Amino acid sequence: xxxxxxxxxxxxxxxxxxxxxxxxxxxxxxxxxxxxxxxxxxxxxxxxxxxxxxxxxxxxxxxxxxxxxxxxxxxxxxxxxxxxxxxxxxxxxxxxxxxxxxxxxxxxxxxxxxxxxxxxxxxxxxxxxxxxxxxxxxxxxxxxxxxxxxxxxxxxxxxxxxxxxxxxxxxxxxxxxxxxxxxxxxxxxxxxxxxxxxxxxxxxxxxxxxxxxxxxxxxxxxxxxxxxxxxxxxxxxxxxxxxxxxxxxxxxxxxxxxxxxxxxxxxxxxxxxxxxxxxxxxxxxxxxxxxxxxxxxxxxxxxxxxxxxxxxxxxxxxxxxxxxxxxxxxxxxxxxxxxxxxxxxxxxxxxxxxxxxxxxxxxxxxxxxxxxxxxxxxxxxxxxxxxxxxxxxxxxxxxxxxxxxxxxxxxxxxxxxxxxxxxxxxxxxxxxxxxxxxxxxxxxxxxxxxxxxxxxxxxx
Numbered sequence: 001x002x003x004x005x006x007x008x009x010x011x012x013x014x015x016x017x018x019x020x021x022x023x024x025x026x027x028x029x030x031x032x033x034x035x036x037x038x039x040x041x042x043x044x045x046x047x048x049x050x051x052x053x054x055x056x057x058x059x060x061x062x063x064x065x066x067x068x069x070x071x072x073x074x075x076x077x078x079x080x081x082x083x084x085x086x087x088x089x090x091x092x093x094x095x096x097x098x099x100x101x102x103x104x105x106x107x108x109x110x111x112x113x114x115x116x117x118x119x120x121x122x123x124x125x126x127x128x129x130x131x132x133x134x135x136x137x138x139x140x141x142x143x144x145x146x147x148x149x150x151x152x153x154x155x156x157x158x159x160x161x162x163x164x165x166x167x168x169x170x171x172x173x174x175x176x177x178x179x180x181x182x183x184x185x186x187x188x189x190x191x192x193x194x195x196x197x198x199x200x201x202x203x204x205x206x207x208x209x210x211x212x213x214x215x216x217x218x219x220x221x222x223x224x225x226x227x228x229x230x231x232x233x234x235x236x237x238x239x240x241x242x243x244x245x246x247x248x249x250x251x252x253x254x255x256x257x258x259x260x261x262x263x264x265x266x267x268x269x270x271x272x273x274x275x276x277x278x279x280x281x282x283x284x285x286x287x288x289x290x291x292x293x294x295x296x297x298x299x300x301x302x303x304x305x306x307x308x309x310x311x312x313x314x315x316x317x318x319x320x321x322x323x324x325x326x327x328x329x330x331x332x333x334x335x336x337x338x339x340x341x342x343x344x345x346x347x348x349x350x351x352x353x354x355x356x357x358x359x360x361x362x363x364x365x366x367x368x369x370x371x372x373x374x375x376x377x378x379x380x381x382x383x384x385x386x387x388x389x390x391x392x393x394x395x396x397x398x399x400x401x402x403x404x405x406x407x408x409x410x411x412x413x414x415x416x417x418x419x420x421x422x423x424x425x426x427x428x429x430x431x432x433x434x435x436x437x438x439x440x441x442x443x444x445x446x447x448x449x450x451x452x453x454x455x456x457x458x459x460x
Contacts, residue, residue: 005099007079015072018059027052031092032080034071045097047089051080084277084292085390087381112376115146116153120211126173126193127207129157135368140265144214146375148383159254164210165191218255261382270296273410274391276306291411295358300374302361307354311347312412351404
């Protein structure tokens with residue numbers, strides 16, 4: 001992927017024409033490289049929120065006695081591309097750095113580290129769960145994540161194991177009756193397969209229950225406990241229902257420790273919607289309301305593809321304290337002309353076409369290092385505070401289909417931007433105006449058309 005990367009815009013740079021050249025560069029977010037005249041010179045490669053401003057700081061004439069980095073006399077060529085979001089800039093910068101310096105150096109320069117996962121060793125005779133940041137081809141299907149940190153992974157792991165009696169020891173078990181055991185067995189938090197206190201079938205059943213909990217993110221256990229609680233309540237067994245309710249609350253608290261993105265790596269699939277960069281403005285004046293769509297498939301990120309929000313109309317009068325009902329985008333039905341079909345130009349059809357293009361670009365990769373880098377970029381973006389994380393993410397439905405309408409509404413919200421502050425209401429002025437308003441009866445005595453209307457006595 002990264003070896004075929006190239007910047008969209010390339011400009012020759014000379015110090016004498018620096019001002020004219022920099023004036024043509026857009027003041028928008030993007031990634032750029034400042035290249036020297038010799039091939040052996042390493043380029044200055046970075047991302048920025050304003051391409052023109054950042055390049056001016058590096059290429060303008062240096063100030064006297066200033067220690068700021070200045071590359072005016074060393075740059076012979078400027079390469080850059082415009083992006084629409086921080087997420088897209090990070091992905092483009094990774095691809096550009098890998099193409100220029102290789103994957104290993106790109107990993108070091110961008111400080112990419114493999115996220116932590118929970119690994120369940122189902123291939124073992126006595127499976128166990130532990131946190132790790134080492135990927136293996138054999139265990140990808142039993143690795144759940146990514147987590148924001150090792151502490152978060154271990155906290156979730158301990159909370160899940162408290163609901164079951166799976167072993168927590170690290171040794172390769174060779175069970176025999178006189179095994180000394182461990183403290184978890186003494187606290188009745190383990191069914192002690194090391195002492196042969198349970199049969200292999202019983203331990204396999206417990207392991208399957210733990211795996212089902214991870215696969216469904218606790219929904220399987222919540223549903224089963226909820227049904228038992230309703231049956232006990234219907235049978236007037238209130239003590240049993242109270243105990244089941246306490247267990248239900250404990251499972252809900254455990255479920256809250258794992259985000260929606262916590263899934264097995266092969267099933268890690270989502271659509272990420274970001275703002276699109278204003279590239280080639282004169283050629284795209286008719287398609288301003290577009291968003292950039294990325295596909296996360298099996299942990300690898302593909303994209304972007306442009307998605308037009310034409311036909312998805314958002315209420316532009318929404319405010320930060322307004323009703324969420326009026327802040328939601330609306331789907332408009334196109335009115336076809338005579339002999340014209342609008343099915344191919346509907347918002348749903350365009351979204352399905354964009355998703356099909358992204359899925360066609362996905363290629364199964366066996367490179368664990370590349371998978372680790374993409375997962376690291378995903379974790380860096382996803383686990384930011386909500387106020388700092390730009391963009392939206394959408395997961396597939398239970399049947400595997402994409403929520404097309406949710407994606408379109410999310411794209412429309414990205415185009416619309418943040419809600420505007422609500423205008424202040426001038427209550428005093430309205431009260432004064434109400435004093436000058438009198439009423440007048442029109443068509444008095446005629447029941448069908450008689451009505452009372454306000455009449456202002458204030459002269460214009």
